[in-house]
Amino acid sequence: ASYKAAVDRQLNFFQQELQEDLIRLERLNNNHLYHPELVAKAITQLVFHMGAKVIDLPxxxxxxxxxQTMIMIRMILEGARHLDEAKIR
Incomplete structure (x- = not known):
C-alpha cells in the first residue's frame, strides 16, 4: 500500500506542476484552456500509461x-482550448 501511495503522491505532484506550466504557457500564447486541472490529469495519466506500455516493447x-503519445497530448490540448465552443463544460 505504501508503494501505491508513493506513486499516487508523485503523480499528483507531476499533475500540479503540469497544470501550473500549462496555465502559464497558455497565457503567454494568448490561449485559454478550459479545466486545466483535468487537462493536466489526462496528460499525466496518459504519459504514465504509455510509459508503462513501452517498457515491454522492442x-x-x-x-x-x-x-502516438505526442499526438494524443496535442488532441487533449486542442480539445481543451475549444471546449467553450462545443458548450461542454
Missing part, C-alpha cells in the same frame, strides 16, 4: 508509441 517500436 526498441524499434518505441518511437511509434512516443509519436
Amino acid at each position: 526498441i524499434d517500436q518505441r518511437a511509434e508509441v512516443a509519436e
